[in-house]
Amino acid sequence: MIRARDCVAMLLAGGEGRRLGMLTRELAKPAVPFGGKYRVIDFTLSNCTNSGILTVGVLTQYQPLILNSHIGIGIPWDLDRKDGGVTVLSPFVDQKGGEWYKGTADAIFQNLYFIERYDPRYVLVISGDHIYKMDYSRMLKYHQEKQADVTIAVIEVPWAEASRFGIMNTAQDGRIVEFEEKPEKPRNNLASMGIYIFDREILQDHLRVDQANPASSNDFGKNVIPQMLQADCRMFAYLFRGYWKDVGTLESFWEANMDLLQDQPDLDLNDLTWPIYTVNPNQPPHYIDPAARVKRSLINEGCMVFGQVEHSILFPGVQVGKGSVLRDSIIMSGTTIGTDVLLERAIIGENVIIGNGCYTSSPGKELIVVRENSIFPDNSVVESTLNGEMMGLRGEKK
């Protein structure tokens, strides 16, 4: 087991996630509900625990209340530790006044004192808005074996999509020789996953250089990594094989949810060797009526299903009335769906009430997104409660 002080993880959870539209109106992106039970950040936090990385700083500033109360002192992820554990790091006022985080690198820079408290040899930087299972201890071992200054996790993406990512061009031995942000003609399909291991001292030095540069936007991908490459740091790419999804857009968020519904899902939530932890609700077993029909779905406790649920995800306490049909949809906690409702490709927020006979009508294949606490009277059309741009359906990537 990695001792607490060998490696400290810094989890960037500050993303406002405008592209997730009203899902993030009251939440930081990593706090968005996912997979019928979880919040997006649960995956990275559980990865830390399962990898034996037991000191984690969570950097957050945008709407941190839900995130703060979700994380608490880390009990669900077994991160309530005497030595280390999880700490939520928000910006604060000191005698010089208060300062918000400017970019990802600035967020880490402002919290260097936290890292120094544990005096680690390595710093793992991860981001709270990706869905995947990864053993960081293997990546750390690779980092040590390569005697690298920096290791960046990469994943093979389809060539056709490579130009949407930050692409690493590597030498035979895995050393990164070039980094291209969204290249028009990619020479490689190894995309950065935004997961970095740094030797702590090198990270400190380069963050200080970056801070001193007024032209910098203090971002890892845009500024610090190129700066390190230029300074000839030993930077290696660590190839990750497995399921990985950035849920930065509504479409990809929906896809990642639907990916869980395969008969043999690529991301197995039932795998006891790599459990995904979260705060557990307290609800009775869900009820399936004699007239109900459920397939290719995830149903959480507390639900009552009288209708038909197909290729959909129900969070705790959802009610689906008689004669209703749900397809390709995600219904969050506490929402009530009346009788004879038709929902297709819909993402419905928490505690929504959808009256009898309501229906979605999406001529294109646009996702319908309904914000929490909305109410639809009987027989109305269920429409998105925010406009297209706010939902950011463009394929844009960070």
Add this chain to the structure above:
Amino acid sequence: MIRARDCVAMLLAGGEGRRLGMLTRELAKPAVPFGGKYRVIDFTLSNCTNSGILTVGVLTQYQPLILNSHIGIGIPWDLDRKDGGVTVLSPFVDQKGGEWYKGTADAIFQNLYFIERYDPRYVLVISGDHIYKMDYSRMLKYHQEKQADVTIAVIEVPWAEASRFGIMNTAQDGRIVEFEEKPEKPRNNLASMGIYIFDREILQDHLRVDQANPASSNDFGKNVIPQMLQADCRMFAYLFRGYWKDVGTLESFWEANMDLLQDQPDLDLNDLTWPIYTVNPNQPPHYIDPAARVKRSLINEGCMVFGQVEHSILFPGVQVGKGSVLRDSIIMSGTTIGTDVLLERAIIGENVIIGNGCYTSSPGKELIVVRENSIFPDNSVVESTLNGEMMGLRGEKK
């Protein structure tokens, strides 16, 4: 027992406490160590628990890190509750941008959503920088009996000092007829303790009025209470009898510590019916050498005493070398005092090293205040490490 939703406490812990000088350089005032083991805020938090007020919002923005990690999810105070419990409320960024708290009333106003979540009938507003034991449930009962809109706890102060306080002039039945902030010629010696119980709706209304007033500094004492008086609210004074001390100045902070050293202290820390909770350190029993002499003192675990300790307070893990003499002093955790040292009226921060033969030399009776991590070489004079103004030795009161 008061049910969680009857009354919600809002604990104002945002104070920067400049008058406590370097003690608050890295800490919010309520986080300042006190009494050999505690932090100042422990007293109000324990009062809440012991009074059965189990839903507490702690409002903080100044250097909240120590306070956040001290409070965690409230386990030491038994405030880790499924329903309610303690929640630290820091300012945050939402889609309109970030806003810091302007005054005490503004801090509550910005967190009205937190109060509303519990739908309480009453709101208790307290402040995290007073040392006292008080059963808020009795004050609440008084509030209910009087059918008051607002109840303000008051304490009798010596007439000579009354002009330093906010004074409540009351009618026969306890109803407040007038409020005078630091009156030159007080007509009364009932001083406000800064402890308020509001009917929730009246509080909400008046906070909104206050927010709408651009001339207001959004402070309870200065703005909201006078505004309520003017609006003819039913406001009552609740007379508290017992020990109470505002530790807003260095001198009063020192006095409050020394008050614990009487043979029959006014504030009894050993009273099992009203325990003061805090995070417990893990240290072995303290050791008293055959040559040591300890009297009228509080000594915590982990200390080693080879010298003479008189009328002083030692936090955990303090070492006092042979031949040294401590008088009227407060020594915080982990500090090492060499041999033949003389300390009088000194407040020494955490992890300070005082070499052999050092001594304080205070011709006046000024308190010596040494900030954490300071080092004094052998035979040097132990002097304050910040100037007088920063320490705020003036008798000023809020």
Add this chain to the structure above:
Amino acid sequence: MKDVMGVIYVNDDDEALQPLTKDRCVASVPFGGRYRLIDFILSSMVNTGIFNVSVFTVRKYRSLMDHLETGKSWDLNRKQDGLFILPPQTHYHSSEFQGALQSFNQHLDYFHRCRQEYVVISGSNLVCNLDFAPAVSFHRESDADITILYKEVEHPEPDFAGCGKIITGEGERVQEIITASNPARGEKAALCIYVMRKALLLDLIQQCTEAGKFHLLGDGIIGNLQNLKVCAFPAEGFLSMIHSIGLFYRRNMDLLQPSIWGELFFQPGLIYTKVKDEPPTRYTENAVVQNSILANGCIIEGRVENSVLFRGVRVHKGAHVKDSIVLQRSVIGENARVEYAILDKEAYVSAHKTFRGEERKPVVLEKRKTV
């Protein structure tokens, strides 16, 4: 409720629920897809605002202790008051344990230490969701020495057989309690739930144990019907006392009625239990589930009808589970068939096998056993 403490005692013999009680006491028997029997009475007390609860155990209480832990799931992990598990100070051989008063007498210290004035005492095999506040108010106002909760019997099932039939007079004053009877429809069945002052309980303990008598109802209460003012108070809602495998089976099956499901688990408060890290239950392409309740963590590839599935059950392709209760992490192999059955934890029905009982006589597959 600050001045009321809760006491949960063993009111029933393990033997009646064999083989489910082979390694566990009755209080620890699983029920309703994710609960243990004790969860119902414990949650009822907590929801009523009783935050000092003791559980007196007799035998086979290890799984109960694992379940209750520090009381965290019921918000009873408190510094003052909270949950107290009080095992016997000596180990009882089969005939040595003679009643709750024997347990209480071994922990007089505990009673003396508690600051509460009143005590609500309850057996541990009740399936219920109760608010004790009305009973406590009635107790105070009626000036009774003891208040017994009763249930007016609604159906002819033997839920309350042997509990005692209460005959009341004016002002709900108890005139007689007939223990050797199965109360009929409309009659008042005693529920093993009592409200009294702690001081009186201590008197009863002393008086009875000195006389070598240990039965709370028989010796403590019926024996004092003449000296004390004993009153009766009705309990409302779905209510059963599980003292046979048949009742265990039928009361689980009752949960398939949405009205009972909604009443038992939500009204007046939530029933709490120890939470587990299980993902939502996954239904695959071929899943067919009807009239069933399912806890989290199951993977359903086959057919499930009229059944109660606990956490982490796996129903493989072509398997058919019907009219059955399947406990935690049991597996039903491909094309296997399970009918009128109770599968205890981690039981395994092999592919193509059939495990079938009868409607009035469900068959039990023991913990970790395979067919």
Add this chain to the structure above:
Amino acid sequence: MKDVMGVIYVNDDDEALQPLTKDRCVASVPFGGRYRLIDFILSSMVNTGIFNVSVFTVRKYRSLMDHLETGKSWDLNRKQDGLFILPPQTHYHSSEFQGALQSFNQHLDYFHRCRQEYVVISGSNLVCNLDFAPAVSFHRESDADITILYKEVEHPEPDFAGCGKIITGEGERVQEIITASNPARGEKAALCIYVMRKALLLDLIQQCTEAGKFHLLGDGIIGNLQNLKVCAFPAEGFLSMIHSIGLFYRRNMDLLQPSIWGELFFQPGLIYTKVKDEPPTRYTENAVVQNSILANGCIIEGRVENSVLFRGVRVHKGAHVKDSIVLQRSVIGENARVEYAILDKEAYVSAHKTFRGEERKPVVLEKRKTV
């Protein structure tokens, strides 16, 4: 240390520490002002990085369970691994318990479930602060089947009487273990601490229990000295095994030497225990304290010399406590005198009374008793 688990077993009889063990097992006996004996070995394991620890109990383990709770104080309240308290599955009458292997055999499930490859097994009456990492490294490198930790005896005290004297040959290979002896100065005393593979432990359990033998050292290890490679490895630092009231008294008194105080409590790691909400100890005007250690929560108005005071002790005016060990919440009344004494928890020495033993024969005042 991810692949090492810890096992703590009962290696000593309660009788030797009577009356301190009247209501508690040896592991639960208070020591050093605020600890219990088990804290030392448990903290040693945790500080070494062993995060899966099981505690096998035999009798009178309730106070031990109260003390250990969920393992939170040792950071062992974990979802995977963590602390496991494993009581006997049946209750042992006085002669029925014959050795640790009997306990282990009742919990084979636990061993099978654990993912660790190695196991560090230790008795529960050791006062020590050990880092097991060197012993585990030695074990792996020396290719030993079993590594026994030993202490080279420094003084003629009987700390290790009856533990076994180890005779080693080349490469620290154990040739003989003589159990019926008190190892003399310079000899190697076996410490009841063993390192081996879990698989080998399971073999030993099976082999011995099938033969009706249950003693870990005598049957499991000495019985296999010829077939297995058993090596010895030295333990460093202050170390005792508390198996008599005399040793209990003298090893507590040793803590009054600052060098031992600093070594035992801080090196190589901190000793953890269940924390309590006690204020700092208060010395009044007339307090005179010399050469003593005091835990929190005491109020000292009198005189304390050469003594160990646990949490919450009250020494009233004019009282004099000398050469004594005073356990939690005991009270010494005005002008009372206590000398060469051990006061168990909540004992009370009335005003003006004297309670005095002899240096070689300290007298014990039992829990909650008054003189």
